[in-house]
Amino acid sequence: MGNYTVVIIDFETTGLSPNMGDRTIEVGAVLVSNNQIIDRFQSLMNPEMRVSGFIENFTGISNKMLSTAPSIKEAMGKLKTFIGDHQLVAHNAAFDLRFLDAEFNRIKHKRENEFACSMLTSRRIYPEAPNCKLETLVRYKKLKTDGVHHRALADAEMTAHLWIKLIEDIKEEYGLKSVPFGLMQKLSKVAKNKVPEVMMKMRD
Numbered sequence: 001m002g003n004y005t006v007v008i009i010d011f012e013t014t015g016l017s018p019n020m021g022d023r024t025i026e027v028g029a030v031l032v033s034n035n036q037i038i039d040r041f042q043s044l045m046n047p048e049m050r051v052s053g054f055i056e057n058f059t060g061i062s063n064k065m066l067s068t069a070p071s072i073k074e075a076m077g078k079l080k081t082f083i084g085d086h087q088l089v090a091h092n093a094a095f096d097l098r099f100l101d102a103e104f105n106r107i108k109h110k111r112e113n114e115f116a117c118s119m120l121t122s123r124r125i126y127p128e129a130p131n132c133k134l135e136t137l138v139r140y141k142k143l144k145t146d147g148v149h150h151r152a153l154a155d156a157e158m159t160a161h162l163w164i165k166l167i168e169d170i171k172e173e174y175g176l177k178s179v180p181f182g183l184m185q186k187l188s189k190v191a192k193n194k195v196p197e198v199m200m201k202m203r204d
Contacts, residue, residue, distance in 0.1 A: 004181055005033040006116075007086045008163060010156040011099045012059045014051050018102035023047035024072060025061055027079055028152030030160040031086070035167060037160050041082040042153040044069035059150045076103045083113060087181050091134045091159045093117035116181060118163050120188030124195050125166055134158055141165050174199040 008030045015022035025047050031039035044061065046069040056062050069075075090096035093115050104111055123132050129140045134155060138145050143161040148154040167179045176199070183202060190198055 005031065005086050006089050006163070006181070007031055007083050007113075008089045008118075008156050008160045009083075009096055009100065010090060010152045010159060011096050012055075012061060012150065012152050013099055014047055014049065014055060016095075018099055022099075023049065024076075024099050024103055025051060025055075025066055025069075026059070026152040027075060028154070028156035029079060029082055030153075030156045031082070032160050032163065035164045037157070039082075040153060040157075041079065043075040043078060045072040045075040046070065047072060061151075072103060073107055076107050076109075080104070080107070080109055086113065088113045088115045089118055089159065089163055089184075090115070091118045091155070091162070093119070114181065114185070116184045117188050118159050118166065121166055121184050122162065124187045124190065124192055125169060127192050134162070137162055170199075174203070176202055 010028045011024050012026040013022050013024050024045055026044050027042070029041040030037055044065060046066050048071075050063055051061070051066065088100075094117070097115055101111055119132050119134075122129065122137055126132075126137065126140065130136055135149055137143075138158050138161070141162065143158065143165060145158050145161075146154060166184070170176060170179050174196075183198075186198060187195065
């Protein structure tokens with residue numbers, strides 16, 4: 001087991017919190033199976049509110065682009081189909097999870113998919129990295145990138161390459177034949193100095 005399938009997800013949003021009324025404006029999702037990217041999904045979505053100049057500059061997504069985009073309801077319905085029963089991954093998952101659950105809630109869908117955070121796992125596996133921002137880790141591990149940041153599909157693809165690299169590096173460093181999803185979840189919660197101990201138990 002270790003060649004399971006995951007969907008890596010990234011949202012661009014009008015702000016930081018759905019509890020404050022912020023909405024999603026773009027989603028990117030990448031399907032990874034056997035440690036390879038095999039499918040992609042991307043959609044802009046119309047939040048039916050103006051986005052700030054800061055968000056326009058930060059993401060490159062303009063109010064004009066959003067005015068002709070599909071509704072959030074339509075885009076989230078398609079995303080639900082793309083995700084299916086797959087386990088989910090995001091970089092700084094707590095952020096994307098809040099928005100995913102808030103928007104799913106609006107379309108009366110309850111998420112049952114398990115979630116893992118590539119940022120927290122990277123912090124345990126690459127403690128010597130300058131920081132755990134996605135762009136920093138992509139440079140640090142010399143991963144493939146098209147140079148676009150803060151667009152949902154580009155960020156989801158970079159996260160996918162990071163996830164694949166994490167699994168490869170864990171296998172190599174700790175001599176594991178497979179890296180179960182549950183281990184990736186567990187790594188995000190253990191203290192850095194406990195990582196070798198957790199890995200040794202996996203080899204028993």
